[in-house]
Amino acid sequence: MTLERNIEAHLVKRCKEWDILCEKFTSPQRRNVPDRILTCRRSIIFVELKATGKKPSEAQMRDHMRRIDAGACVVWTDSIEGVNVIIEHLAVHMPIPYLPVIDGGAPFKVRV
Incomplete structure (x- = not known):
């Protein structure tokens, strides 16, 4: 199992x-916000990171849905491979909203 801090x-x-640009996201007025904000090529993505096998809490999912x-664009992953998919598509291919390897449902979980 990979720890969240190692994935981050x-x-x-x-x-x-x-x-x-990868910024830590904290909000003094709101809990349950995504962990990071990524900015590249006119795309801004909120990224939630979890330890392997873990999922965002219901409160986090509500916050993610509010943003969506x-x-x-809000994605989450629980793996190093998921991070690699996010980076590859953001830096090389296309903005994440058009990422073809994302599971349905919201917020999107990056599938590897």
């Missing part, structure tokens, strides 16, 4: 490799 460290490392309803 991998995300930060990969973002640096591709010159993607407002037009934002």
Whole structure:
């Protein structure tokens, strides 16, 4: 099982490799916000990271849905491979809203 902090460290490392702005997201007025905001090539993506086998809480899912309803892109992953898919598509291929390897449902979980 990969810990959330290790998955997050991998995300930060990969973002640096591709010159993607990767910011820690905290909100003093709201709990349950996504962990990171990625900005690259006119795309902004909220990313929730979980330890392997874990899922966002119901409160986190509600917050993610609120953002999706407002037009934002929110994805979550529980693996290093999922981070790699996010980075590959953001940096190389296309913006995440058009990512073909995302499971249905919302917010989207990156499938590897």
